[in-house]
Amino acid sequence: MAERALAMQPLAVAGSRPGAVTLLLRMVRQRRIIGLGGAILLVMLGVAIAAPALAPYDPMDIQAAERLRRPAAAHPFGTDEFGRDILSRTIFGARLSLLVGALVTLVAIAVGTVIGLAAGWSPRADRVIMRIMDGVMAFPDILLAIALMAALGPSLRNVVIALAFVYTPRVARVVRASVLVVVNLDYVDAARAIGARSQRILARHVLANCVSPIIVQGTFVAAFAMLGEAALSFLGVGVPPDTPTWGGIIAAGQLYLSQAWWISIFPGAAVILSVLALNLVGDGLRDFLDPRLRYAA
Amino acid sequence: MTSYLLGRVLALAPVMLVVAIVVFLIARFTPGDPIRVLLGEDARPEQVQALRQLHGLDAPLPVQFALWISRAVRGDLGRSLFNRLPVTRTIWQHVGPTMMLSTMALAVALVIGIPIGIASAVYRNSWLDQASLTLVMLGAAVPSFWLGLTLIVVFAVNLGWLPSSGFRPPDEGLWRSVRYLLLPALALGVPNSALIIRFVRGSLLDVIATDYVRTARAKGLAERAVIFRHALRNALVPILTVVGLTFAALMGGAVVTETVFSIPGIGQLVVQSVLRRDYPVIQGVTLIVAASYVFINLLVDVLYLVVDPRVKY
Numbered sequence: 088m089a090e091r092a093l094a095m096q097p098l099a100v101a102g103s104r105p106g107a108v109t110l111l112l113r114m115v116r117q118r119r120i121i122g123l124g125g126a127i128l129l130v131m132l133g134v135a136i137a138a139p140a141l142a143p144y145d146p147m148d149i150q151a152a153e154r155l156r157r158p159a160a161a162h163p164f165g166t167d168e169f170g171r172d173i174l175s176r177t178i179f180g181a182r183l184s185l186l187v188g189a190l191v192t193l194v195a196i197a198v199g200t201v202i203g204l205a206a207g208w209s210p211r212a213d214r215v216i217m218r219i220m221d222g223v224m225a226f227p228d229i230l231l232a233i234a235l236m237a238a239l240g241p242s243l244r245n246v247v248i249a250l251a252f253v254y255t256p257r258v259a260r261v262v263r264a265s266v267l268v269v270v271n272l273d274y275v276d277a278a279r280a281i282g283a284r285s286q287r288i289l290a291r292h293v294l295a296n297c298v299s300p301i302i303v304q305g306t307f308v309a310a311f312a313m314l315g316e317a318a319l320s321f322l323g324v325g326v327p328p329d330t331p332t333w334g335g336i337i338a339a340g341q342l343y344l345s346q347a348w349w350i351s352i353f354p355g356a357a358v359i360l361s362v363l364a365l366n367l368v369g370d371g372l373r374d375f376l377d378p379r380l381r382y383a384a
Numbered sequence: 385m386t387s388y389l390l391g392r393v394l395a396l397a398p399v400m401l402v403v404a405i406v407v408f409l410i411a412r413f414t415p416g417d418p419i420r421v422l423l424g425e426d427a428r429p430e431q432v433q434a435l436r437q438l439h440g441l442d443a444p445l446p447v448q449f450a451l452w453i454s455r456a457v458r459g460d461l462g463r464s465l466f467n468r469l470p471v472t473r474t475i476w477q478h479v480g481p482t483m484m485l486s487t488m489a490l491a492v493a494l495v496i497g498i499p500i501g502i503a504s505a506v507y508r509n510s511w512l513d514q515a516s517l518t519l520v521m522l523g524a525a526v527p528s529f530w531l532g533l534t535l536i537v538v539f540a541v542n543l544g545w546l547p548s549s550g551f552r553p554p555d556e557g558l559w560r561s562v563r564y565l566l567l568p569a570l571a572l573g574v575p576n577s578a579l580i581i582r583f584v585r586g587s588l589l590d591v592i593a594t595d596y597v598r599t600a601r602a603k604g605l606a607e608r609a610v611i612f613r614h615a616l617r618n619a620l621v622p623i624l625t626v627v628g629l630t631f632a633a634l635m636g637g638a639v640v641t642e643t644v645f646s647i648p649g650i651g652q653l654v655v656q657s658v659l660r661r662d663y664p665v666i667q668g669v670t671l672i673v674a675a676s677y678v679f680i681n682l683l684v685d686v687l688y689l690v691v692d693p694r695v696k697y
Contacts, residue, residue: 222402225674227636230654231406234670237658238413314527318640321529324658337530341644344548348537355530362525370521 118375124367131361135181142175146331155347165349167339177354180333184313187246191312192305194251195258200301203262204289220256228253229318236324243326250315254308261304265297299376306369310362317358333358392685396678403674408449411667461668466660471668481551482649486634488565492573493580501584506611516581523578528637532571532644539567549646568645572637576630583626588619621692628684635673
């Protein structure tokens, strides 16, 4: 109890708001899963950035004598049919997977926020926009992404475009929903009464209140995007096959499943771990950022 | 009620229009001239021009769209560039395995999801609840294709209990057919049970908190009777919604799962068509799957009327 009272103290000071670091620490302490998920993500990010230094072998290095080796000290994750080290390939695969996850999330948030704001603000635009969003969401995610990839052609840029297209409606819906709540609040009326223009109200007042749901939805979009990228690469319609990707390695291992299970299993574990980490952070943030729970000790 | 149904059906029109426009535009964005693909590289320009006019490809985009959609409504989705067969017939030939796989996967998801969801609501915050929460988190993170490969390694390669891939139509024996579909149905169904667990748990917790459940307990009914005869009846109605939602996930997941297990369904068809650049087939499958998703969700709404007498329109 004493500890709790201490933690509450700064809040008693009227008008003082906790700094970013304090808030982050409190967040992690209250929702342990944010810390756990965040730590896994940071490790993944570190691995992706330091891939050339961390990987024990060149991921492209073909060693015919070392082909289809089981996991052992020399090759902890084993080797594939060309004698390439699976650990090194999985480490390099993290780069592409995280990159796609981050880029898709950024694009989906940027576009989805604009669409959601427009829909929430103008009832006339809302009717048209939401019908379009409903239409896009009627396609199963992967199927729409595959169809888009077929039209756009395989490349990193197109994977990002296709997946961002698929997941933008999710962001737009969440933003629209919060805008619809916020625009009816008194302080928006007040802002309008003192003569603030629409753009200013939207940017300064409405958007500020949509940040939490956008962040939460963003982590889920990142998780979906990483799963989507893995599926596209697995099917051979994602990035060109010369780049090591988790989905691509899993697909290559499928042919050798009866002799060398490790080729497919380890990169899959990497997918699960990263998606799990993102979902942990997303779930934790959703609980924490709910305005009714905010600042509550 | 009739006017409600009519309204619901009319509300589908704009959504289906958007679906059709998206599918149409995807085909338009496609690199390469479809006529060139049809005729080959060394076609004479006048041949190209003639065929272009025949297919209406020289008309403005909206006119082309109107043409395409009026054919599509009558069931004419063009012909496959690969084997020249009508797209509708090609899709029809691949529907069976996908329907069997999706139905079995849905059954797996429900058989896993409903009991676990009930148990974790009844024994809330117990170790059982924690374990099912872990399962939910894992289920949302596991790619179904990876789970499929893992199941093959364990049950087909090492234990040799079940076939590793392939498909047998039910007329060759139902049991044989089911044996081939068991692993794919597990691969697809287990991750999708996560959503069902969440739904059942949340819905049952809501109902347990209501007054009539407290009354049932207060009059001294056994907990078992309270849960199964009183609470569950109302808690399971929202399951209908999850079934509708899961359908889209299953159709999408089937694309990948069918590739893993070499099942000749819609998913394998679409992946092969992408690799063959067979655009009419991709277009047709995308359109039909999205349309059936919209239709299933309409069906779910209508079923609510039948299942839940409180729902009145």
